[in-house]
Amino acid sequence: MTDAGNSGKSFKDKIGDWAGRFSGSRFVRAIMQAGYSVITFSIVGAMFLILTVLPQAFPIPGFAAWYANTIGRFTNLFQVVFNSTMGILALVFSGTFTYTYTKIYRDEEHIALNPLYGLWLFMMGMFITVPQLVWKGGMIQFVTSLNKNNIIGGGYAVSAGGITRIGSVGIFTGLVVGWITVQIYRFTIKHDWRIKMPSSVPEGVSNSFSALIPGACVAVVITLLNLILILAGTDIFKVLYIPFSFISNIADTWWGFLFIMFLAQFLWWFGVHGATITSSFFTPITLANVAANVRGAHYFFAGDPVNAFVTIGGSGATLGLAIWLATRAKSVQLKEIGRVEIVPAVFNINEPILFGLPIVYNIQLFIPFICAPLVSGAIAYIAITTRLVPKIILQQPWPTPVGLSGFIATASWKGAVLSVVCAISAFLVWYPFIRHYDHMLLMNEQSADAKKEAETPAEKPATADN
Incomplete structure (x- = not known):
């Protein structure tokens, strides 16, 4: 009956129905909210970045010399503020996505999910993937590099912009980790995989124990996924970089x-x-x-x-x-x-x-x-x-x-x-x-x-x- 009804619709109606369903999907709504969340950070970052590029923005004779002797003395401080906004985009964007995605499931499926716990579980899962690890000498080891173009200490790649993988390069990985986190959290709570405390226990303590099993499941799943990729000579960032780079180049x-x-x-x-x-x-x-x-x-x-x-x-x-x-x-x-x-x-x-x-x-x-x-x-x-x-x-x-x-x-x-x-x-x-x-x-x-x-x-x- 449904197929027959759809077959009788005009092309305009079919396009409208498809686009409406897509734009109304939980994933897309969470993505859109995540996009809004970075506006404040991008504006604040932009304000301080403009202060560092004023000589390029206003190529007026004598301005560059005046700038170097005044405002230019503080450019490294301005860079720190910029790094503290644009340098944590993966956490802001993907964290907001996870929070909103959890909240949507809570409200629409009436499941006892806590969006804030969803966010913290994502942060845990994300930082499991951030360090660079390799299988070497029969064991997992942290990658270390002192190359000036690739500084890695204890597995963490750093630059003048801060920890590299929590910046913009980690957005796609963050979305994948966020999606996995929410689905695991949703599955465990929906199937009542949680530690229940007596009603006399304070709500904060009860909620902490309630999220214990979901948290353990998120940690185990993300760690196993990370381990499989490391044994294969790669990691989730490198795997996702291939399609991300391909799509980015096309766009x-x-x-x-x-x-x-x-x-x-x-x-x-x-x-x-x-x-x-x-x-x-x-x-x-x-x-x-x-x-x-x-x-x-x-x-x-x-x-x-x-x-x-x-x-x-x-x-x-x-x-x-x-x-x-x-x-x-x-x-x-x-x-x-x-x-x-x-x-x-x-x-x-x-x-x-x-x-x-x-x-x-x-x-x-x-x-x-x-x-x-x-x-x-x-x-x-x-x-x-x-x-x-x-x-x-x-x-x-x-x-x-x-x-x-x-x-x-x-x-x-x-x-x-x-x-x-x-x-x-x-x-x-x-x-x-x-x-x-x-x-x-x-x-x-x-x-x-x-x-x-x-x-x-x-x-x-x-x-x-x-």
Whole structure:
């Protein structure tokens, strides 16, 4: 019966159903919450990183010398603060994912799970995987290296950014460990594998013993997995680095990046929050890439290039469109929508346009909605990969207005200019389509007004009484 019902649905309905189920899945909801959690850390880290790159951001004669004798004396201290934010991304991102994932299961399956214990169990499992170990001489040994490019002591790889594996490179491993942790914790509690204490025992003590068996199971499973990989000459970080690096490299190509942008807009046209779905995949990649850029790499798909340069004004890159609707539209419908949308659009919020214009399911606006972000994205990609504009080294908050977002992302005035150029380019794609659409709606409004006047009975002239 279900298959027959699905087979009768239109393509639009099938896409909407699939995307809705995916975006509503527990895993994706937890990922999205994890993405939100790093915003504070990235902003704080960005503030202190900007202090270390001021000479590059403002190449003014004499400024570099003044900086070196004043603010520049404290750059190592600023670096410490940056390392304490961006340098623990794996713990923040994956820890929040685990906490939220545990909480979702607790609330939706009504299981006696404690999200805080889920978080601590994840931390234990994560740090089981962090040290680098090898099978040597018939025993497990810590890896040690004093190479200046690969300093490892007691199995822990360190750099100027702190412990390497709890930074951005550990995000994918953290997600896997978090998922395993939650599933083990959920399984053991669901099957009542726990030590129960008398009701007279304080709740804190009872909860501690209740989590003892789940904690032991997490430790055993993660340790066995780690042992198997070590005996095979590798570890979980190295194993996951292969697909992570492969996906990251694809996403950083021009065609991979534009495909991600196309998919987000395509899903939005069906009324599904495409940015939520696509960002659940690429957020770990962009976080890792922006940290790599700070260390000297040159990735385009880093930080938040989407809100800085691509979808300025919201999905579909509608900032210029909102301004035009509010100031130049002739139809009443579009002018009113523009007035409502113009302020939110400055902060990259455009639901009034998406559902009020409407853009969703509107075939007449499908082409500009898809193509405008592709054009602005292509311009940004070319400008940054050709080094005409500096690489992205910071992640700005997504509601940051046009211009300022590009400046923060690149710590350069060139990034601000690029952001404005991208917004203008996107509007040029929109212009012929929205102008035609506005004219069509105006004709319809005038026709409706004329019809209404024709149907209204004419008033009879007043006559004087005799």
